[in-house]
Amino acid sequence: MKGVMLMSGGIDSPVSLYYMLRGGHEMLAVHMDNRPFTDDSPLEKVLDHLTLLRERFHQPIPLYVLPHGPTQVTLMRATDRHVGCVLCRRFMWRSAARIAERERASFLATGEALGQVASQTLANMRSATVAVGLPIVRPLVGLDKQEIEAVAKEIGTYDISIRPGVCCQAVPDRPATRSSIVQIQAEETPLDVEAIVDDVVRRAVVM
Amino acid sequence: MTYSTVRLCSGGGSFEAIPHPPLQLDLSALARRLEAEGVSVIDARVMLIAKLEQEVTIAQGGRILIKTHDQVQAERVLADVLRRFAIESPAAERPDRRTSRANQ
Numbered sequence: 508m509k510g511v512m513l514m515s516g517g518i519d520s521p522v523s524l525y526y527m528l529r530g531g532h533e534m535l536a537v538h539m540d541n542r543p544f545t546d547d548s549p550l551e552k553v554l555d556h557l558t559l560l561r562e563r564f565h566q567p568i569p570l571y572v573l574p575h576g577p578t579q580v581t582l583m584r585a586t587d588r589h590v591g592c593v594l595c596r597r598f599m600w601r602s603a604a605r606i607a608e609r610e611r612a613s614f615l616a617t618g619e620a621l622g623q624v625a626s627q628t629l630a631n632m633r634s635a636t637v638a639v640g641l642p643i644v645r646p647l648v649g650l651d652k653q654e655i656e657a658v659a660k661e662i663g664t665y666d667i668s669i670r671p672g673v674c675c676q677a678v679p680d681r682p683a684t685r686s687s688i689v690q691i692q693a694e695e696t697p698l699d700v701e702a703i704v705d706d707v708v709r710r711a712v713v714m
Numbered sequence: 715m716t717y718s719t720v721r722l723c724s725g726g727g728s729f730e731a732i733p734h735p736p737l738q739l740d741l742s743a744l745a746r747r748l749e750a751e752g753v754s755v756i757d758a759r760v761m762l763i764a765k766l767e768q769e770v771t772i773a774q775g776g777r778i779l780i781k782t783h784d785q786v787q788a789e790r791v792l793a794d795v796l797r798r799f800a801i802e803s804p805a806a807e808r809p810d811r812r813t814s815r816a817n818q
Contacts, residue, residue, distance in 0.1 A: 543756065543763045543769060543771075544763075544771075546727055546728070546769075546781050548727055579758070580756060580758045583758040583759050583760055583761070584758060584759045588760060671725060671726030671727040671783065672725045672726070672727040673723065673725055673727040673728045673779070673781055674723065674724055674725040674727075676761065676763075676771050676779060677758075
């Protein structure tokens, strides 16, 4: 089956992609470019992760790079900061779903592991993922960080992931760990969601 | 209020300076001031991102993040930011040079 993997440059997403490729799936990648809330390093890491996995699995794994910084600015100006990470992820999912539609892929995939960070609590994962209709595959959902890191070291992606970089500056000081769908939808009411996603997808670059 | 000198941020890709005690900056006013000086600035309501010698993020509470791997450059950019905002520079009374991977 054909799927779209969200790649961040971190430790988890290349391991998740590795499992999907090992399972025989045809994958393409989406990176949400968070500059200026990060630096160039996440994109550089994703490119290096993909170089490694392309060689290993002899798959082209096209990479779509989508601008996410302007969306972050819109969210920071118009919405409650405490739920910023959930809203951010909803827009990532929507953008990735559009790419999946364009590429005729049938699922999305991610490196999320349950409870690892504030946006990956069960309540927040649910609030984020109801924004899209496609199935979302999470190969790492039940693994702990040590297990994921062990695989990352084994497949060679770990050293790339831990290179220095600017952490996301859009993360609020006290992110909500338990958001409700009603609250999240209310936050998005003043936003022209479709126009935002249209603009992001229109500016996609394939690498 | 004083700023500590810059220290490496947790991701290791930038330097940050934090005021003690925290500030409550009027970011809109600061954005207007920077723009009047010809600086490109993004006003994201709870933070500004300004293109000085290096890209700088300024949070409402006064935390300043400077995107560079060079500590000397980070200190120079911090001094520039504080001068533009008429905030006391740490250079004159800096007690120590903290360069740690705190919070990792």
